[in-house]
Amino acid sequence: MRYFFTVFICKIFIFVLHLMKKQATSAPGKLAFRLYPDILKEFEKRTKKEIIAVMGTNGKTTTNNLLADCLEKCGFDVVCNRIGANMDEGSVVAYINKANLFGKIKCDYACLEMDEGWAEYILKYITPSKIVVTNLFRDQLDRYGEIDTTIGFLRKAISLAPNATLYINADDPLTVAMASVFDNKKVYYGIENKVQDVISTSKEGKYCLNCSKELKYEFNHFSQLGKYSCDCGFIRPEINFNAENISVFPTLKMNVTSYGDITFPVRGMYNAYNVLAVLSVCDNLNADKEKVKKALNEYTPQAGRMEHFNIGGKDLYLILAKNPTGFNQSVASVNDDPRTKDVVISINDGLGDGKDVTWLWDVDFENLIKDEIKSYHTSGRRYADMALRLKYMGVETDKISFAKDLKATLNSLSGSENECIYVLANYTALFEARAVITEVCNGHKN
Amino acid sequence: MDIKIKHLYPDFLNLYGDKGNIAVLKTRCEKRNINVTVYEMTKDNFSLDDCDILLLGGGYEREQKFVLNELKAFKDDIKDYIENGKVMLALCGGFEMLGSYESSDEGLEILNISTAFKEKRLMGDIVIECGTENEKYDVVGFENHAGRVDIKDYTPFGRVKHGFGNDDCKGFEGLVYKNLFATHLHGPLLPKNPVLADLIISKALKNKYESFEQLEPLDDSFEQEAHNNIVLKLKKE
Structure with a gap:
């Protein structure tokens, strides 16, 4: 009863905000939590197939939106917090937007981007069956202090989903080390071989998280992403999902495990990873490959x-x-x-x-x-x-x-x-x- | 004239763009035809014999601890260097590292100062007034530190006009001792503070060349604009 009442009130609130031409990304979510703190649990019950969480510092929104596009193209109903509203309220609003006035929701999959600081809080209510971690770069330092803090947040969140499959960027030593403490099933995506000579000098995260020694690199794709190893035995894990023959201008083209040649309209090497993350999840879900490739082709980037x-x-x-x-x-x-x-x-x-x-x-x-x-x-x-x-x-x-x-x-x-x-x-x-x-x-x- | 700058563990202590300080010192010297050589120094090539300016920055906790452990072997060298009036700039974690900690961790204990960590980080833009009674100048920057430093009998680097400083109560920031400048103002401190940058260069040159008098002025209009914007911004807040 409380559920139906909450959705009803929030739908009306969102409608009013739209009438006033105001953004309805967080206020209705706040209201929903106030009316019914367990609202996310109700939404989880109404998700027919799976909840997929996307975490990490860069590329969350692109990865999450693209994943939702691919699943929608395959004919599924998808809940997605598209505009990068990734705190707890954002997930709630995504569901409410998909619900009708009477609380009925058509939802096969929920693709939820989660801010690293809020993920733990959201996972107290819902348990994703898949968690994608894009990467761990220095981001908004004055919000969370240090990358170690971010790692701590993610570990707390992931520990709440011991049965989830983790989709991990194998080329990022920080993400791999972050996830190494978990026994969850893991799928590693990455770029096996050297693509281009890199001139970046940022050495952020190029130190072994286990022993603090400088990591050895056979090559770098960019920043700390590449083929690394450490004297202590820490190495890049074997890649399950690989991309090769990558070209980045004027559009992104590459050859991906089990998908063959793909084209993505938004260029930039970083998008190779976003696409790889999405394809590794879609492959696991047995999504129609041709439809997924079509969704990639048609992807419209968000603002900017x-x-x-x-x-x-x-x-x-x-x-x-x-x-x-x-x-x-x-x-x-x-x-x-x-x-x-x-x-x-x-x-x-x-x-x-x-x-x-x-x-x-x-x-x-x-x-x-x-x-x-x-x-x-x-x-x-x-x-x-x-x-x-x-x-x-x-x-x-x-x-x-x-x-x-x-x-x-x-x-x-x-x-x-x-x-x-x-x-x-x-x-x-x-x-x-x-x-x-x-x-x-x-x-x-x- | 020539100057040798040694940057301690830049690959580890690189949290907030410390390389900006090196770029500023180097550029400002070169514009005045002073040769500059910058050395990245670790335990493998540690030597202060020919050093004119020593820079110790801040880093992530994990990497900072690693550096601190490696530097313990050289603490007497660094102490002698400072006591001999050589020029050193210690920033953020590098400043705190020079003293002792109130936790179980052991600091370098080169200075008689102590740092206590609190949960609440002191974070934000900061303006301090530095210099002597006759020659005052403002320094602007950004602070982000959990440590509260008790500088005991040392002279503070500046009086806080806006921001937190060494702790959030006494109203002072950093310390100066002989030609050591130690402060929480992290990362690229020198770009927006050309007066301080030139003071550091001048002190290093005075140490080395008896005949040195003063630096010729440079066009600092970009520097002043960036400096003044911070002061104005904080006045509005």
């Missing part, structure tokens, strides 16, 4: 994940980059494109970004000094920190400008002689930049 705009006939790409690894990957994507370009970097220090921006000095921005990059524009609340970072990496100061008025900057860049524009932004800066870009694009159309 290599999002493409046309600005007065010129290509503009918007890329989210919220931590050193994400930024290094974004910089690599900029350099995958051989055209001449102007680059805008926007950095905020709001709550969603992490108030500490000192990590900017851990990004290998040195790789942004290229002949093809003709000018640099810094924006966001920390534009001056970013400009300073560029200056000390060796960019001539007359190539750097403060884009305090982003609209004016973009308008002027749309008329520059260079072939395309890249905008790199961290979390809240991305949404601000996106609004301005959309406005400028529309201005050009009229």
